[in-house]
Amino acid sequence: MPASLDWRSLYPFASHWLDLDQSLRYHFVDEGDGPPLLMVHGNPTWSFYWRNLITAFRDDYRTLAPDHIGCGLSDKPSRYSYTLDRHVQNLCELVEHLDLSNITLLAHDWGGPIGLGAAMRLPERFARFVLFNTGAFPPPFIPLRIRLCRGAIVGRIAVKGLNLFARAATKMAVAKPLRKEAKAGLLAPYRSWQTRVGIYEFVRDIPTSPRHGTWRTLETIEKALPSLADHPIQLIWGMRDWCFNEACLDRLHEGLPHAVVHRLENAGHYVIEDEHEEIIRLVRTFLENNTVA
Secondary structure, eight states: OOGGGGGGGGOOOOEEEEEEGGGEEEEEEEEOOSSEEEEEOOSSOOGGGGHHHHHHHTTTSEEEEEOOTTSTTSOOOSSOOOOHHHHHHHHHHHHHHTTOOSEEEEEEETHHHHHHHHHHHSGGGEEEEEEEEEOSSSOSOOOHHHHGGGOTTHHHIIIIISOHHHHHHHHHTOSSOOOHHHHHHHHTTOOSTGGGHHHHHHHHTSOOSTTSHHHHHHHHHHHHGGGGTTSOEEEEEETTOSSSOHHHHHHHHHHSTTOEEEEETTOOSSHHHHHHHHHHHHHHHHHHHSOOO
């Protein structure tokens, strides 16, 4: 097998599915036993993004990583309400279906508001939080390169037709070149126009005004951040991120002032791709210093 196709050796996990409404299959990884670590990805990644953390922690914890509808190995319907609120609902359904408690949320990019949204709705089930290059508030800005991908014609052709959003991310979202196997794995579920629908809809769901439903969802999450004041929280940030930059870190830290912050100067937006060994060390120390029942 060519090296570029060896991504499956990096993702040696059994697949599990939850049946949602509309007969949709929601894929997730479920490895190990112990206190649950729920890992929630953003766009345009999938559960593959968490592979190094799953492997590192599954001997001591129950590691779970879902793929949002439209992403990864989950179903990718053409007609679907691809909104932040719906992704939050789906994650809540998974948490309740598996009857998870004392959850540690690990979330990146869009996974931040999706995971935090679930925690706000099911607060009794979440105990600790580790957040990576994300936001929990309406976007203060939208970079031009992302705005260009939102258009009904140009954006659709670029994202769904040419796969430019996901392909560009494998170069622009990292500070260190990805191995061919890792790049192939990140792109593997997105090989056609139809399989890229979730990527495109995530981009289109970025709100630009308070009239947008997702703007209101994000406002609700931001206003609820003080409710996490009694929970251990760790913020780990790739400082070479041009999207969720230092201003986003500062705003999130303002809402979570008791959080412990780690700035990784040589990491980009795909912070776990750039610095997974250091992140494993930081997260392990955080978990050991903040035990749950």
